[in-house]
Amino acid sequence: MAASTDLSNISSATSISVGPIQSYIQGSTWFDLTKYKNLGSQERVSIDLKSSNLWMIDSSQLYLPYSYAPRVAFINEGAGYQSPIKISATGGTTAQATVFKNLSGSNSILPSADGPLKLGDWVQLSMIQANTQLNFSVTPNGVFQPNNRPLSTDPSLNPVSSYNPNSPVFWAAYADPKATRPIILLGYEDIAGKGSDNDFNDGILAVDLGTENFTSIFTSANLGQNAKINLKTAQTVPVPFELHSSLGLLLAIFIVGRRFLQRRFLQPVQAVAEMPSSTYPSPKLIAD
Numbered sequence: 001m002a003a004s005t006d007l008s009n010i011s012s013a014t015s016i017s018v019g020p021i022q023s024y025i026q027g028s029t030w031f032d033l034t035k036y037k038n039l040g041s042q043e044r045v046s047i048d049l050k051s052s053n054l055w056m057i058d059s060s061q062l063y064l065p066y067s068y069a070p071r072v073a074f075i076n077e078g079a080g081y082q083s084p085i086k087i088s089a090t091g092g093t094t095a096q097a098t099v100f101k102n103l104s105g106s107n108s109i110l111p112s113a114d115g116p117l118k119l120g121d122w123v124q125l126s127m128i129q130a131n132t133q134l135n136f137s138v139t140p141n142g143v144f145q146p147n148n149r150p151l152s153t154d155p156s157l158n159p160v161s162s163y164n165p166n167s168p169v170f171w172a173a174y175a176d177p178k179a180t181r182p183i184i185l186l187g188y189e190d191i192a193g194k195g196s197d198n199d200f201n202d203g204i205l206a207v208d209l210g211t212e213n214f215t216s217i218f219t220s221a222n223l224g225q226n227a228k229i230n231l232k233t234a235q236t237v238p239v240p241f242e243l244h245s246s247l248g249l250l251l252a253i254f255i256v257g258r259r260f261l262q263r264r265f266l267q268p269v270q271a272v273a274e275m276p277s278s279t280y281p282s283p284k285l286i287a288d
């Protein structure tokens with residue numbers, strides 16, 4: 001069987017694999033970097049969510065009702081720290097993994113000459129089983145000080161600090177339901193104590209959790225379009241009907257399309273199974 005870097009079909013409930021770093025290609029990668037890279041230069045409270053078609057969501061509510069192999073991208077970074085980003089999963093899949101060893105870019109808004117990443121670099125994660133709660137964490141300057149206390153999207157793990165009125169929330173999350181492939185953006189504040197400036201742009205990630213999971217999260221964790229809300233006390237609000245129905249339509253097209261593809265390709269897949277291995281078609285990498 002041909003070796004493949006496509007981890008999306010590996011299915012385990014007790015591990016998460018992270019594929020190699022892939023470069024961003026404008027127009028073919030699964031998100032539009034040009035739309036989001038300025039998030040790194042703006043403080044959270046001054047983002048114009050309405051004109052960007054973004055909605056704040058509760059960063060602690062990354063719950064996946066459906067199995068999916070997520071993708072995570074580096075959007076920007078405005079921090080002197082060099083920090084690892086980790087993911088933890090609890091439920092259908094229970095496991096942890098390092099997503100990026102060092103979320104520092106050589107061309108980010110605050111570039112690090114030795115930063116290993118370029119804007120838009122992304123990784124493919126292995127399949128996460130249905131009914132899993134995901135959390136991301138940053139270990140501030142953990143490349144040099146690995147024992148620093150991580151700051152998680154799960155606020156119950158974080159300190160409360162008088163320097164951050166949003167604490168114990170250190171991650172902001174934004175939904176982009178109008179993107180061709182709806183995604184969630186995450187931004188963190190990497191200083192818990194003195195020195196915290198609460199800009200929540202010290203690292204910005206984009207996360208693809210699949211259209212079904214996105215819709216579930218967006219409709220249950222929407223915090224509206226006022227960027228100035230306090231993230232600790234923010235209340236969820238209903239998604240407006242127009243947006244809800246257009247998402248429903250998107251989801252319906254997605255599900256019908258997937259059923260069509262499954263039927264369409266059922267026969268060829270069986271045929272492939274009977275071919276000698278030397279004539280296998282190359283595995284299609286998820287490289288978009």
Ligand SMILES: [Ca+2]
Pocket residue numbers: 189190191196197198199200201202
């Ligand atoms: Ca900051």
Ligand SMILES: [Ca+2]
Pocket residue numbers: 078079199200201202
């Ligand atoms: Ca910053």
